């Protein structure tokens with residue numbers, strides 16, 4: 001019975017492009033070694049990272065403790081799929097967990113039972129069958145606060161001659177509790193509130209825009225001028241801190 005089921009799934013997969021792994025992805029992440037493994041399972045086709053126009057978007061640019069929706073878009077349908085959140089593509093720890101809708105549970109699964117449990121419980125989602133799935137596809141990700149800046153990686157397998165590719169968010173979701181403080185000491189991150197105007201909490205800002213000997217007299221001389229002269233350095237500091245976070 002088991003063998004018969006496997007045969008059926010394999011036969012279905014041969015037609016659809018995930019015959020090497022019809023019931024789960026054979027990898028747990030989208031690191032280059034994993035992508036090479038997918039490419040080596042020739043039924044999934046070549047790594048078509050320059051020709052398949054798949055994109056990933058998010059419902060938010062930062063996260064705290066509420067769900068964030070991650071959407072993967074493209075044209076046509078796909079067969080194989082893997083998605084996870086992490087601080088780096090090849091991290092050994094995947095972050096947060098995913099809430100599959102009941103409809104999605106027939107097509108996707110957590111990868112805990114398929115060699116990915118060590119990356120985190122419920123933290124990696126993969127396809128469950130080779131059934132063609134339509135774009136766009138959205139998943140609800142549940143974060144825990146304070147995990148640093150988090151990006152998302154997916155592998156989308158169309159299969160056959162077309163192939164597969166990895167896709168990620170253009171910009172990581174910012175962790176507002178410490179995402180802008182990637183080089184701050186732990187003492188600073190524990191004691192500094194991170195309101196966006198709190199430049200004291202931002203590393204590297206203590207010399208330039210932070211020390212504002214002229215801003216205070218200006219502020220005292222008139223409310224409208226004062227508000228503007230303070231707002232500009234704050235904006236510069238925030239942009240600089242974001243650039244620092246992104247470059248890390």
Ligand SMILES: *[C@@H]1O[C@H](CO)[C@@H](O)[C@H](O)[C@H]1NC(C)=O
Pocket residue numbers: 032035046047048049050166
């Ligand atoms: C893109 O695909 C080429 C082969 O088509 C592969 O050598 C390269 O590693 C891929 N890059 C990524 C980031 O997947």
Ligand SMILES: *[C@@H]1O[C@H](CO)[C@@H](O)[C@H](O)[C@H]1NC(C)=O
Pocket residue numbers: 090091092
């Ligand atoms: C991830 O990749 C980076 C850059 O190639 C490497 O320095 C690091 O050791 C890798 N980490 C793991 C856990 O493989």
Ligand SMILES: *[C@@H]1O[C@H](CO)[C@@H](O)[C@H](O)[C@H]1NC(C)=O
Pocket residue numbers: 203204205206207
């Ligand atoms: C402030 O400037 C001094 C002298 O240029 C430098 O030694 C110090 O590292 C700077 N501090 C920060 C936080 O940039």
